[in-house]
Amino acid sequence: MSLRHAVLAALLEGEASGYELAKRFDVSVAEFWSATPQQLYRDLDRLETDGLVDARVVEQHRRPNKRVFSLTEAGLAELHTSTTEPARPPAIRDELMVKMQALDTGDQQTLRATVAARLTRSTAKLARYDRMRDKLLNGRDEDTYLRDSNRIGPYLTLMAGRMYEQAYITWAERTLAILDARQH
Numbered sequence: 001m002s003l004r005h006a007v008l009a010a011l012l013e014g015e016a017s018g019y020e021l022a023k024r025f026d027v028s029v030a031e032f033w034s035a036t037p038q039q040l041y042r043d044l045d046r047l048e049t050d051g052l053v054d055a056r057v058v059e060q061h062r063r064p065n066k067r068v069f070s071l072t073e074a075g076l077a078e079l080h081t082s083t084t085e086p087a088r089p090p091a092i093r094d095e096l097m098v099k100m101q102a103l104d105t106g107d108q109q110t111l112r113a114t115v116a117a118r119l120t121r122s123t124a125k126l127a128r129y130d131r132m133r134d135k136l137l138n139g140r141d142e143d144t145y146l147r148d149s150n151r152i153g154p155y156l157t158l159m160a161g162r163m164y165e166q167a168y169i170t171w172a173e174r175t176l177a178i179l180d181a182r183q184h
């Protein structure tokens with residue numbers, strides 16, 4: 001799996017300029033695949049060279065022209081092929097967990113503040129995911145959405161993001177409670 005597959009998957013939502021794709025990428029796949037805008041632009045050029053995306057120039061008034069990208073049949077085939085290959089198990093690389101492992105040798109107040117900040121971030125992310133979920137469902141219940149929707153992949157990845165943030169919130173709240181109890 002590479003960034004190219006994440007870019008192709010983000011283009012399933014429809015054509016987009018590099019800027020629009022970076023924003024879409026940030027909202028839809030950044031939680032499980034990170035990239036800088038420079039990496040996205042570089043991969044878009046490669047994808048175009050490889051025939052996996054088409055690019056067209058859109059003229060704009062009072063702004064520079066922009067290139068808009070869309071998936072080609074070869075791009076869709078590449079995505080299909082990528083779904084037939086087994087996914088590698090994720091590797092967690094979280095700097096906070098390394099610091100938490102060494103908690104007893106360091107500044108517990110600083111780590112407590114870091115956990116509290118992450119809790120705030122995860123709570124905000126979960127709220128954003130809930131808004132995205134409401135928008136996707138558009139007044140329908142989950143069963144109706146899953147039965148009637150043409151594409152359920154975005155919903156399933158959103159569910160994974162929500163569950164991750166919920167688990168992190170639970171961990172952070174419990175960690176803060178433990179640290180607070182040890183201070184007394």
